[in-house]
Amino acid sequence: MKPEEYNSKDYLPHGHYPWPDLINPHAEQMGKDMDGWIDNDYTFLTEKQREKYKRMRLHMCTARMWPDLTYEQTIPCNRFMLQYVALDDQVEDSSLEEIQQLRNRCVAILKGAQPKQEENALYQHMALIGDELRALMPEIWVERFIYYFYQSFRYGIELEYPYKIAQRPPSLTLFKTIREYSVLMRPYLIFGEIESGLVLPEHIFEHIVFQKMISHMTLVVAWQNDIHSLPKEMAKGTEVFNLVFVLQQEFNLSLKDACAEAFRIHNEELASGLALHAEYREFGEYQEHVDKFIYYAGVGLQGVNSFYLETERYQHGGAGFAWPEIGNDMKI
Template identity: 30%
Template sequence: MKEELQIPIPKYPWAYIPSPLMFAFDEIEKQWIEEDYAYLGPESMRRYINQNLVKVSAYMSPTTSNPDMLKPICRFLLYETYFDDYVEIMPLEEIEALRDRVFEVMTGESVRPDEIGIFRQMEQARKEWIANGMPQFWIERMAKSFWEFITYGIMEESRFKISKTYPTLARFLLIRSRSIGQIAYGNMIDPAVGFALPEDIYQHPAIQRVLFLHAIIIAIQNDFASIRKEMASESDNFNIILLFHHTEHLSFEESLAKAMKLHDDFVTELEEISQCLPDFGAYQKEAENYVYHTKLMVTCLNEWYYISGTKRYEPEGFITPKYGVQGEKPLDFEVKYIRQD
């Protein structure tokens, strides 16, 4: 019998709210995969269909009851995730070319017939957001955040994945807060609630700190949920638990405890900021609602990992990127996730 490795599940002082649209996009997700993601290959397509990824958007936007508002958010979630998987260990010059084309399509250019289907999803999402009343300044903000997700997240992370080395903790947190894609995905709060936060409020240091905190909390949350997969992966070592284990020579149990302590400290800071926001004048309620939804995203995504039935972090969840083979190393232990009291 294999040894059992117990992994604690993060916990939060914020509520989990089930979405009324939990199953609204299951069938259309399969259609999108078949029509626009065939370039990923038949095996990756099959595995994606079993990952329940489209439900992430419903989990993370549980107050949204209008399917038309949630639909482009679902598109965004899928193309952000698929993009990240596709470009793993891709040469940086190729990622740059894709990044720049993504920005053009997201901000208004039409997709050419010969381009891969992910661009059609981006173009259609943009059109749907505009039809739903999202302003151009938000479209540009969202596209810029995605550009930064690729540039300061994926591309910086790739350097360490390719070299199989680890950064310092401070550098890790900077990169991981971007590479998880959550600062970019945080822009989905605006269409989910039907209001685009004005640029001056969005750029306020308090809101920017909230966005960093909710992103890095989700990144560490993800590192706990995906630890088995990453320990078995040939290339994906960018995980805070593995960082502590390898760079500080801690035991695995000590690494888990240190990562959770850091996570909990960030949770405390986010809660403290949310309880003492600046005066945003006429937009105070909107700013408070925005911050409230950053916390909802944290709590509700945490539940998706453990109750949605996703196969993303199991052996059959490995996706083959464009370059290299995403293989699995055998592990001599089983992983069991434990809810904390």
């Protein structure tokens, strides 16, 4: 198989997962909101980058992942979708020290520190996200969100860094460990608790079986992302953090065989998560809450897959991606 022959929908078409494929009824207004933020606030990006982010229609990822949010609830979720995607994209060429400084500053702002007037929209919007989430959710949930943001940054983006610099992927075993966090999905998945209105207490949320279910769901999205983003990453030529590339290196596989194996690993991950949820029914009075969490996480997983199939973000040749450009003001 030649790279230009690859099509992710051959592996993960619409409706691939056992949950409904839905869209939030406020999607149109969510798009207007996001375009306004890009045009009016994200001025540290070039005009070309801003246009690309608008064409990605990231608001549809929010709308598809969390179709039952009220309009008020969509605002911080939609704002975070843009903030975190742009942040991850634009630190691609940053040093490890710069990435660590960015993480520390974002966490501090989420905890209540005020952004400086000269700080760009990544920081200004992080403060708004924190305020908006606190208006909707109890502090125990906000602390959970902050911790998952920290985890994804600290053990995802930062642990990828040395391998990206060396342009050499880690072993498959280590890659799977890091990829669970570098896919950045953990803070997004718990938006289902906003949707359901059922906030799990800590002793349930931290239960090892529940955490393992979250790990399986997160890794399903990681493998899904690697399958859909492959055309963009093949075009870059220096990307190493993709399951297909790791499989090619470790087992000397062709592109076709590596893609088939990546799809098998994805399906195995999904089956393991579903089997664990079906078997372990020992959450007592909170079993219904856990079931609701998994349902909303599943709708989100179905939704993000549909978004990947529709967005221009991962086009062949990387034409739809907002690559970092010289002159972007990423400084804190």
